Structure formats: structure tokens, C-alpha cells
Amino acid sequence: MTRPAGDVLLEVDDLKVHFPIKRGVVFDRTVGHVYAVDGVDLAIRRGETYGLVGESGCGKSTLGRAILRLNEPTSGSVKFDGTDVAQLKGEELRKARRRMQMIFQDPMSSLDPRQSVESILLEGMHAHGLDKDKEATQRRLRQLLAAVGLPETSLRKYPHEFSGGQRQRIGIARALAVEPDLIVADEPVSALDVSVQAQVVNLLEDLQAQLGLTYVVIAHDLAVVRHISDRIGVMYLGALVEETDADSLYRDPLHPYTRALLSAIPVPDPQVEDTREQILLAGDLPSPANPPSGCRFHTRCPWKQASLCDTDRPQLREIGGGHRVACHYAEDIRDGRIQPHEVEPELVELSGALNPDLGPPDVGTAAEIL
Ligand SMILES: Nc1ncnc2c1ncn2[C@@H]1O[C@H](COP(=O)(O)OP(=O)(O)OP(=O)(O)O)[C@@H](O)[C@H]1O
Numbered sequence: 001m002t003r004p005a006g007d008v009l010l011e012v013d014d015l016k017v018h019f020p021i022k023r024g025v026v027f028d029r030t031v032g033h034v035y036a037v038d039g040v041d042l043a044i045r046r047g048e049t050y051g052l053v054g055e056s057g058c059g060k061s062t063l064g065r066a067i068l069r070l071n072e073p074t075s076g077s078v079k080f081d082g083t084d085v086a087q088l089k090g091e092e093l094r095k096a097r098r099r100m101q102m103i104f105q106d107p108m109s110s111l112d113p114r115q116s117v118e119s120i121l122l123e124g125m126h127a128h129g130l131d132k133d134k135e136a137t138q139r140r141l142r143q144l145l146a147a148v149g150l151p152e153t154s155l156r157k158y159p160h161e162f163s164g165g166q167r168q169r170i171g172i173a174r175a176l177a178v179e180p181d182l183i184v185a186d187e188p189v190s191a192l193d194v195s196v197q198a199q200v201v202n203l204l205e206d207l208q209a210q211l212g213l214t215y216v217v218i219a220h221d222l223a224v225v226r227h228i229s230d231r232i233g234v235m236y237l238g239a240l241v242e243e244t245d246a247d248s249l250y251r252d253p254l255h256p257y258t259r260a261l262l263s264a265i266p267v268p269d270p271q272v273e274d275t276r277e278q279i280l281l282a283g284d285l286p287s288p289a290n291p292p293s294g295c296r297f298h299t300r301c302p303w304k305q306a307s308l309c310d311t312d313r314p315q316l317r318e319i320g321g322g323h324r325v326a327c328h329y330a331e332d333i334r335d336g337r338i339q340p341h342e343v344e345p346e347l348v349e350l351s352g353a354l355n356p357d358l359g360p361p362d363v364g365t366a367a368e369i370l
């Protein structure tokens with residue numbers, strides 16, 4: 001894997017998280033697997049913001065949770081500040097967990113409605129022995145609220161007394177309470193009104209500048225990650241298909257999937273909007289329990305070629321300037337040597353082993369996810 005220049009804080013190597021699909025009342029037989037995360041390599045520098053985007057069900061949350069070991073990886077490694085997190089147990093794991101925190105997508109369901117804000121913030125501090133001195137703890141609570149722009153009186157209130165944006169601020173304060181180095185923010189603003197989204201994004205940026213935090217920001221909305229991210233990784237069916245700095249991704253998307261995603265974003269200028277080419281993806285996102293052979297995108301790819309695409313899985317490889325792409329034909333596409341064509345949606349056979357309950361959640365079209 002190509003490591004980004006600078007001081008690497010997080011290194012993920014060939015990470016896989018496969019969930020077993022169980023069947024049977026008497027014997028709990030494993031009849032298949034959901035390949036939620038299936039071979040992810042990435043490295044994140046200290047102080048960097050890494051945006052992770054992709055359609056619903058492509059494995060973003062599972063990857064985020066596996067980084068923090070909230071999901072047990074099936075294989076592969078996660079190195080945090082040089083230590084393999086998968087090998088840690090007991091006290092060591094608890095210590096590492098303090099340094100890696102998560103902001104959850106839905107601030108309402110991730111905050112216990114029966115706990116006051118004070119007790120929510122104290123919980124993590126207590127678990128890590130950071131609440132020993134009573135006076136210092138009270139000072140710290142006030143500091144945390146000030147940092148996320150909430151009044152001191154919030155301490156005695158309960159989650160339902162706040163608006164969605166304020167609840168997300170409580171979620172951010174809870175993550176900050178234990179002084180982490182890395183924060184994985186899972187769709188931190190998708191549950192919020194557009195008018196409040198910018199405030200929360202600005203808050204995350206300010207906190208990063210003050211505290212030197214490193215972020216992984218998960219989103220299905222490319223517009224959200226564009227402004228906040230230094231680099232962006234695009235995920236499709238459990239793996240990264242493209243990764244580069246935010247500007248290059250928008251200026252020069254190379255993977256056919258990224259091109260389709262970007263082509264679905266409306267352009268404000270009506271003249272450009274009328275003439276721009278939209279790439280429509282044929283067919284639905286295949287099930288992660290039965291991913292297509294070869295390149296996982298071949299069933300929907302307008303650039304698909306007769307050889308390699310449906311037989312060989314392309315590796316994520318660097319094609320210059322730190323830009324990584326998982327496509328056999330990335331250079332030919334970039335240089336216009338091959339052109340897109342109409343795609344006949346290919347039927348992806350569903351295995352009988354599939355548990356319909358575990359299929360991908362509601363999958364949006366490219367236009368809907370942007
Ligand atoms: N605990 C679990 N057991 C079984 N399957 C799971 C589990 N958690 C997630 N999955 C499946 O793994 C796949 C990836 O799910 P994940 O939640 O990581 O996707 P996502 O990209 O975060 O989607 P969204 O944008 O909707 O949040 C989905 O098919 C999902 O149904």
C-alpha cells in the first residue's frame with residue numbers, strides 16, 4: 001500500500017468484516033456471509049480529515065466500527081499509532097479506545113434519554129478515570145459545553161429537551177470528553193436540517209484546528225465531505241474503488257463509479273446543467289451477500305470491457321500523485337482510449353442461502369445518494 005506522506009496515525013491493512021447468515025431453528029447453521037467490508041487498505045495522517053463516501057449498505061459504518069473495534073474484524077489489521085488494535089485485550093484495549101471515539105449518525109438514538117447531559121459526559125470520563133478531582137471535573141464539563149457552543153445550564157437537561165443540531169453537539173462533546181486523537185464521525189450531519197449542517201461542520205473544523213484531531217468523516221453526501229476532507233475514499237460493495245485528495249476527486253474522477261456519482265450532482269449554472277453529461281447506472285446495487293465476480297462494479301459499469309472485468313478483481317493501485325484507483329482500465333478511461341457504452345443490467349443471481357432480512361438496506365440511485 002502507498003502510505004501518504006507525513007506522520008501516519010491510522011493504518012488499515014486488508015481489513016475484512018464478514019457477518020455470518022444463520023438459518024435453522026434447532027441447528028444454527030451458517031448458510032452464507034454478508035461481505036460488508038471485504039479488503040480495505042488505507043492510511044490516515046495525524047491531523048488529517050479523511051472522507052469516506054458510498055451508497056447505503058456499501059459498508060461505511062461497518063468499516064468505521066471495525067476501526068474502533070466495535071465490530072470484530074474477520075481478518076486484516078488496524079494499526080493505531082503503531083499498535084495493532086486487533087491484538088489488544090482488556091486494559092490495553094480500553095486505553096486505546098479512549099484515544100479513538102465515534103460520533104454516531106443519529107444523535108437521538110445514540111444518547112440515553114434517561115441520562116442528563118452531565119451524566120452522559122461523565123460516563124466516558126469515569127470509565128477512563130478522568131473524573132478523580134471533583135473541581136477539575138466540573139471545570140472540564142463547562143469547558144466541553146463551551147467548546148461545542150452549548151450553555152452551562154444544559155448539564156441538568158435531558159436529550160429530548162434539545163434540537164437535533166444541539167443533540168449532535170452533545171454527541172460531539174461526549175466524544176471530546178475523553179480527549180481522543182481520532183474521531184470517526186458516522187454521518188455527523190445527515191439527520192440535521194441543511195441550515196444546521198454547516199454549523200456542525202464548522203464546529204468540527206474549529207475543534208480540529210484547536211485540538212489537532214484526526215477525523216474519519218463518513219457520508220453518503222459528497223457535498224458534505226468535499227469541504228471538510230483533505231482526502232476522500234469512495235467505497236463500493238465493501239471495498240475502496242478510488243482515493244485521492246478532495247480537489248483531484250472532483251476535478252479528475254477516474255473510477256467509473258465515482259464518475260457516475262459526480263455526474264449526478266446538479267450544477268448551479270443552467271447552461272452547464274443542460275449540456276453536462278449524466279452517467280446513469282444500470283441496475284441496483286448487488287447484494288453484499290453475493291457480490292459479483294471480478295470487478296464488483298462490472299454489472300453496472302458503462303466502461304466494462306470483455307476481458308478481465310468480470311473475472312479478475314482489480315486491486316486499488318496508485319496511478320500517480322497519490323491517486324489510487326481499483327479499475328483495470330483506469331489509464332485507458334482517463335486518456336479517452338475507451339468510451340462508455342450502454343449497460344444492459346445484468347442479473348445478479350441471488351443464492352438460495354440468502355436471508356432476505358440481511359439484504360442491503362434501501363439502496364438509492366446515484367442521484368439520490370448525492
Ligand atoms: N451486525 C450485522 N449483522 C449482519 N449484517 C450486517 C450487520 N451490520 C451491517 N450489516 C450488513 O452489512 C452491510 C453494510 O452495512 P453498513 O451499515 O456498514 O453500510 P453503510 O454503508 O453504513 O450504509 P448506510 O449508508 O445505510 O448507513 C449491509 O448489507 C448491512 O445489512
Ligand code: SF4
Pocket residue numbers: 255256257295296297298299301302303304305309314326327328329330
Ligand atoms: S475494472 Fe472494468 S468493470 Fe471495473 S470499473 Fe474498470 S472498466 Fe468498469
Ligand SMILES: [Mg+2]
Pocket residue numbers: 060061062186
Ligand atoms: Mg452507515
